[in-house]
Amino acid sequence: MLTRRQILKSCSAGFGYLAFAGLAQSQQVLAQESATAAENPLAAKAAHFPAKAKHVIFLCMSGGPSHVDTFDYKPQLAKDHGKRGRYGGSLMKSPWAFKQRGESGLWISDLFPEVAKHADEMTLIRSMHCDQPVHPGAMTQMHTGTVQFIRPSLGAWTLYGLGAENDSLPGFVSLSAPAGAAQNMGSAFLPAVYGGTKVGRGGGFGRFMAASPQESIDDIRNSRLTESQQRRQLDLIQFLNRKKLEREKVQPAVEGMIQSYELAFRMQDAMPQVMDVSRESAATLALYGADGGPTENFGKQCLLARRFVEAGVRFIEITHNGWDQHTNLTEAHKSQAVACDQPIAGLLADLKQRNLLDETLVIWGGEFGRTPAAQGSDGRDHNNKGYTTWMAGGGVKGGFSYGATDEHGYAAVENKCHIHDWHATILHLLGLDHEKLTYRYAGRDFRLTDVYGNVIKEILA
Template sequence: MKLSRRDCLVHSSWTTGALAVTASAVPAGFTLAGETNDAASVLHHPAKAKRVIFLFMHGGPSHVDTFDYKPRLIADNGKDLPFDLPPQISAKPTLLASPWKWSQHGEAGLWATDLLPEMSKHLDSLCVIRSMHTRGQSHGQAVGMVNTGSDNFVRPSVGAWVSYALGSAHPDLPAHVAIAPATAHGGPRNYGAAFLPAKHQATVIGKNGKIGDGKIAYLDSAQDHQFALVNRLNRAHAEVSGRDRSTDGAIEAVDLANRMRGAAPEVMDLSKETQATKTLYGIGDKTTDSFGRSCLMARRLAEAGVRFITVSSGQVWDQHGNLKKGHDKNAATTDKPIAGLIADLQQRGLWEDTLIVWGGEFGRTPVVQGSNGRDHNPQGFSMVLGGGGVRGGMTYGETDEFGYYAVRDRVHMHDLHATILHQLGIDHERLTYRYAGRDFRLTDVHGRIVEDILNG
């Protein structure tokens, strides 16, 4: 096929930005050592979860102010930490007790502060991992770890790996969606496909913690001839240069984007929900409206067949100073919508096969920094899981008596990723992709499944 200069320039108002609408097409297999790449080999074992919703509290909420109760920290408020701070920490060694009140909740009696009262009502359905640890003292490193499993290299995101392994459960929707992702701390790298085919990167709705109009860019305004032009260019390139994975991925991505124009608007139309449902998520209230719409959008996408959905709070949980004011504001924005999502999934029978993950890239120090703030703490923090075959009403692991270091039943970020994949029916050691002469995987050469938090 020969393309004239006119062919390349016609309708040039549709910029290359439209090519950002990429995602998985139909359910796809993945390359396993010694196995064929067909749909029959997708699952390594029976899956407990069909989908994941990652509620990313970007910035790092404080575990010692939410779900990690430390009586010693309260008793020793204002005293010096009785061991040395890590060398990279600039905070004072002065212990800072939580300004929020602690109490036990539900039949299981899990501890939580009154910072997140709505989430706390659901603790009998949730598992709090109190012994998380990760790499990366800075946001960029730790955000990379939680979203891609790497603190320094460009690697496929968790959602991209899930898309590559399972594809979408809907033929005209992507497998991987990022709602309101940040433009900082790696930006697109945190929901990108890296060396996986481009179709596995996330389809994006909104940015920086705001869902905006709740629409996917370029789908509404694009016309048939514009998609046809891009397909002609891609296929002409394939004819001239030969078929390769990147070109095939681009062709499949644009083809899906074209099909999404029919399916996505209906799935993403929140006006179809009842007023009672909208109220459950806090939609209509100025404080909770945007994040509430993000959470409701996540439920609709999950229900329709999207496999991995990240809902970002925006990079707001980073309180180096004014901890009380900042965390109060962030909790007011996110707490009710998250509790609404949990209740809605349970009411609709989606809870058992939807895995919910709540948390940030790290926690905060138990010592004070600046004006009553806390510094970053990747040495020990909490993540909350629920649904998808995870046991509810339990805690797992411990930090030390002040909440600084994970000390018992430690769970690394690679372990969390291995466990997420396991619940989706995927063996993290067998989900590989050959690139640059070696087989890569989400968990690199690490990772263990946290069996004790799982049902059955």
């Protein structure tokens, strides 16, 4: 018969054993995860908490589309047309009429009549603001959270946090990024394998020179060497790279090169299949406007974005250049909108009908907005104090408006949303805590949002 002392002794030792077993199991799991990450850094990883979205499609409107002409209705601006503005210049009403759209009644202008049909799927964030009134700085901050240092991009952080779903495709694809955009799709101090893979040839501000899908496929394939010849060539290069690693121990650039070469080799089979839009029906091509006319180029890219999502690509960015209208705003903004309105609407409709919209976060926005005051007779200047972006699918409320600018649209005044808040919210929808998604570099833990950022809980579905 056991005494009370023996029972207490056994129980206390048992609790200690259970605690030790739990710690040992945790360490084993961590060791296994570390080994898996070392072997394949793009392997899928568990999110911090259940995610609303698995994929992101970022529709980047380069140049600064005017919020007061697109998604931020300002009736007072029309009433005060011609009067002197708060920061100088004469106020200029929008050349386009705004209407309430869908059951939600969101105000959206006639510049985007097709996108407006999806108002009930969208959350408009009308109180965005950033720190830079110039294109390069604002664009870099939108992508990396800062302009002071070279930092990993939003897409790179996403891939680092979640890994990829397809080991034969890049986890982060940038379609037709403009020249000089390497930093905005780069991995900086993160391992190089998390950087974006550029597909297509984008022009600078005011130009749009995307390669066709077939041209991009030709860039991926090697027509001069057979697959076995390429494999032998790559094996020699990888042998030399690994010898360098053995000698110098820690060489992140070399490690990234080894991984990138292997991924590029595997892509030759998988990537052309994903990018072959000839397999799509005539009805699908027409839905995106990818069958001809001014919508064909951007329409094909939006269609590719859907195909990349289906193939398991984590983050897709499509750049649409040419929104920088200091003059000729009426004609140029119209032509820009015509080129991307139907493709974006087609993308939303296609994702929804394929039951992909709920798990895909679609984001639209530029690096800043434009002033309510006219520049010249028909233009608007840069405005980083207040502008609009929108999100759809992926766990956000539909038919919802968050925040506001003042009566003329100069500055965010209600529920202000900084770029850090925007980034924190995007990561949250992907199941990532922006404060816990860190990387040790130069003696400190870095994160996308630095020491700032709050999740905009009001827009979460």
